[in-house]
Amino acid sequence: MDGNLEINVLLVEDSEDFIFYFQKNIEKIDIEKYNFQLQIKRDGYNALKYLSDNFDRIDFAIIDLNIPEIDGLKLISEIKTNEDYKTIKIIVVTAYDSERRKREAESFGIDGYVLKNDDFNHVSQSIIKRIMETLDVNNMEK
Numbered sequence: 001m002d003g004n005l006e007i008n009v010l011l012v013e014d015s016e017d018f019i020f021y022f023q024k025n026i027e028k029i030d031i032e033k034y035n036f037q038l039q040i041k042r043d044g045y046n047a048l049k050y051l052s053d054n055f056d057r058i059d060f061a062i063i064d065l066n067i068p069e070i071d072g073l074k075l076i077s078e079i080k081t082n083e084d085y086k087t088i089k090i091i092v093v094t095a096y097d098s099e100r101r102k103r104e105a106e107s108f109g110i111d112g113y114v115l116k117n118d119d120f121n122h123v124s125q126s127i128i129k130r131i132m133e134t135l136d137v138n139n140m141e142k
Contacts, residue, residue: 021121044074063075
């Protein structure tokens, strides 16, 4: 990959601790290769509102299933059924260790499902790694 690739990420999460670790780990990324732009929304309503004006600038949406206003599954459904949002890749992050919830999220065509445990640092690193793997695969296909 040549140059500095801008990656726009929308994090929909209401845990301040998780947000802290996600931001901290984004800042560690090799800025010669990737330029992460992070937008944070703490509830589903504000995430949808943000997307309506910025959908063409978001590459990845990291969505917690348990968020206020509009729950994560409803938000995912809204994104996946809107033609304008079809290029946004979705990674679910959740504390729900439920096969039913996972299948429900996967039925919308999500791009990843990461279980959130008490080690927010490790979980956020796993999500960022998944984003970077997706980017590397996409660039190899070009």
